[in-house]
Amino acid sequence: MEADAELNRLRWRCTRRAMLEMDLLLGDFLDTHFSGLTPEQAAAFVVLADMEDLELWPLITGKRECANSLQAEVVS
Template identity: 50%
Template sequence: MKELERVRWRCRRGLLELDIVLGRFIEQHYANLNKAQQAAFDTLLDMPDPTLWDMITNTRPSPLQSERCAVLVLLQAV
């Protein structure tokens, strides 16, 4: 449970749209991710807001490995 609280805290961003998407992602998908996908999501959260938002909205190409790419696809579906 502490891990989920930590991730929720990290999802609080300076960009409102990103807050909304990440919050919905946590509610809808995070519990079903495997450890590798959770780590990939954590890596995505390390990115600056504009970069992450551009990747989610598909306005910036994503040179990510498969686990991160799978998580990104789920984020784009939210």
């Protein structure tokens, strides 16, 4: 039950962003790929989802590299 609540909170963070593009990208990733991530990658995704759009967008678009290798795996 708590796992469902955590996933719902993560879904909220992924789809209620300042940028529509981020809503679409993160929401789609959550629906399509999140369940296939390792626990470590899933934790890295949660950290990425907690970032501000202006910090995360350059990582997703490749304008800046992720300093964290797990985050880089998830972004790629």
